[in-house]
Amino acid sequence: MRVSELVAASGVPLATVKYYLREGLLMPGESTSATRADYTDLHLRRLTLIKALAGIGLPLPKIRVIVELIDEPRESLFDTLGHALAALPPYLEPVREGYPRAKAALDRLGQIYDPDYPAVAQLEHALAAAEDVGIPMSDERLRSYGEHVLAIARIDLASMPARSPESTVEYAVLGTAIYEPVLAALRRLAHQHLMATMLLDPDADPDADERAHDR
Amino acid sequence: MRVSELVAASGVPLATVKYYLREGLLMPGESTSATRADYTDLHLRRLTLIKALAGIGLPLPKIRVIVELIDEPRESLFDTLGHALAALPPYLEPVREGYPRAKAALDRLGQIYDPDYPAVAQLEHALAAAEDVGIPMSDERLRSYGEHVLAIARIDLASMPARSPESTVEYAVLGTAIYEPVLAALRRLAHQHLMATMLLDPDADPDADERAHDR
Numbered sequence: 001m002r003v004s005e006l007v008a009a010s011g012v013p014l015a016t017v018k019y020y021l022r023e024g025l026l027m028p029g030e031s032t033s034a035t036r037a038d039y040t041d042l043h044l045r046r047l048t049l050i051k052a053l054a055g056i057g058l059p060l061p062k063i064r065v066i067v068e069l070i071d072e073p074r075e076s077l078f079d080t081l082g083h084a085l086a087a088l089p090p091y092l093e094p095v096r097e098g099y100p101r102a103k104a105a106l107d108r109l110g111q112i113y114d115p116d117y118p119a120v121a122q123l124e125h126a127l128a129a130a131e132d133v134g135i136p137m138s139d140e141r142l143r144s145y146g147e148h149v150l151a152i153a154r155i156d157l158a159s160m161p162a163r164s165p166e167s168t169v170e171y172a173v174l175g176t177a178i179y180e181p182v183l184a185a186l187r188r189l190a191h192q193h194l195m196a197t198m199l200l201d202p203d204a205d206p207d208a209d210e211r212a213h214d215r
Numbered sequence: 216m217r218v219s220e221l222v223a224a225s226g227v228p229l230a231t232v233k234y235y236l237r238e239g240l241l242m243p244g245e246s247t248s249a250t251r252a253d254y255t256d257l258h259l260r261r262l263t264l265i266k267a268l269a270g271i272g273l274p275l276p277k278i279r280v281i282v283e284l285i286d287e288p289r290e291s292l293f294d295t296l297g298h299a300l301a302a303l304p305p306y307l308e309p310v311r312e313g314y315p316r317a318k319a320a321l322d323r324l325g326q327i328y329d330p331d332y333p334a335v336a337q338l339e340h341a342l343a344a345a346e347d348v349g350i351p352m353s354d355e356r357l358r359s360y361g362e363h364v365l366a367i368a369r370i371d372l373a374s375m376p377a378r379s380p381e382s383t384v385e386y387a388v389l390g391t392a393i394y395e396p397v398l399a400a401l402r403r404l405a406h407q408h409l410m411a412t413m414l415l416d417p418d419a420d421p422d423a424d425e426r427a428h429d430r
Contacts, residue, residue, distance in 0.1 A: 055348075152405070179345065181337065187367060199296075
């Protein structure tokens with residue numbers, strides 16, 4: 001396809017397409033004349049990925065990390081995914097003192113603690129913020145959050161495509177970021193649902209439906 | 216206490232304290248002379264709340280909404296909480312066309328659908344974004360997310376203090392916002408944990424420990 005068709009199909013403006021080409025994020029098309037080049041579905045797919053990554057707040061250097069990992073994956077898929085996921089925001093400064101809150105939480109949950117994995121710093125930061133506002137993580141809440149989040153993560157991974165390293169990396173990066181706001185919104189709506197049941201009709205048992213269903 | 220002690224205890228700079236006083240967010244202290252006023256623990260608590268709300272990204276007009284709801288709650292706690300929680304970011308424009316994706320998801324989960332509740336617009340937006348990047352919400356994922364998020368919300372509400380409307384509103388607003396990054400970080404770490412188990416040692420069964428525990 002021509003560049004104009006690539007622009008139409010991707011919804012990315014021509015100037016931005018040219019910029020991605022200059023920056024080497026989008027691979028060049030095949031030249032068909034001095035001023036024309038031909039692009040394929042591979043270009044469209046790459047452009048769609050770059051657009052999606054920019055849309056979830058990744059700056060260009062981080063998009064480059066992901067695109068390069070897709071083009072030249074590490075030896076193990078675990079390594080490739082780890083490096084790709086590390087390119088997601090938020091970008092926190094690593095601290096030399098370690099992450100005591102995150103380590104204690106992960107130890108208690110029986111999960112891997114790798115201080116170099118960026119989500120550890122993110123968890124430390126989030127737990128410290130909860131302390132700061134006077135709602136520190138309790139053991140009970142941690143156990144419950146840990147259990148239910150693990151179940152959610154299992155569903156996420158069960159849907160991960162394995163047909164190519166490219167599709168796996170794309171899914172992991174986009175799925176991680178794009179479902180965080182879904183979870184946040186669902187939690188707020190679950191609060192509303194439970195509060196309506198408890199506060200507007202104190203006699204109602206929010207679990208009654210569920211139990212009837214289990215029978 | 217004097218204003219200097221209020222500054223020291225809250226960690227809020229003097230200029231900012233004065234600004235909050237001028238704006239009426241912080242109630243005036245009791246004048247003890249032409250240039251001095253006396254402040255109490257109530258002032259410190261209010262200041263700590265304003266600081267925490269500003270820290271999670273609320274602009275001043277939204278902080279004012281919450282502070283006013285604490286000072287003059289609505290008739291029902293459900294109403295008061297609903298309005299206070301509606302002051303949290305993100306701030307999306309309401310749309311006239313309704314929220315078809317959010318409505319379908321909530322109907323399927325058997326939860327309340329109230330288009331005026333801001334988390335509905337947030338869910339619609341998040342589900343549309345997931346579609347845009349080619350990872351639309353599946354029925355299976357929705358069912359699983361809904362079930363586990365409801366369990367998480369139940370734990371959140373079980374810890375909600377009821378000793379005063381003020382403490383309930385504070386907990387609801389801060390707890391909603393401050394635990395969203397905790398959940399996001401835990402989910403990323405759960406992915407890492409599961410991937411390590413599955414990809415580095417394909418024979419391992421990540422559920423084995425759990426099942427042994429259940430026995």
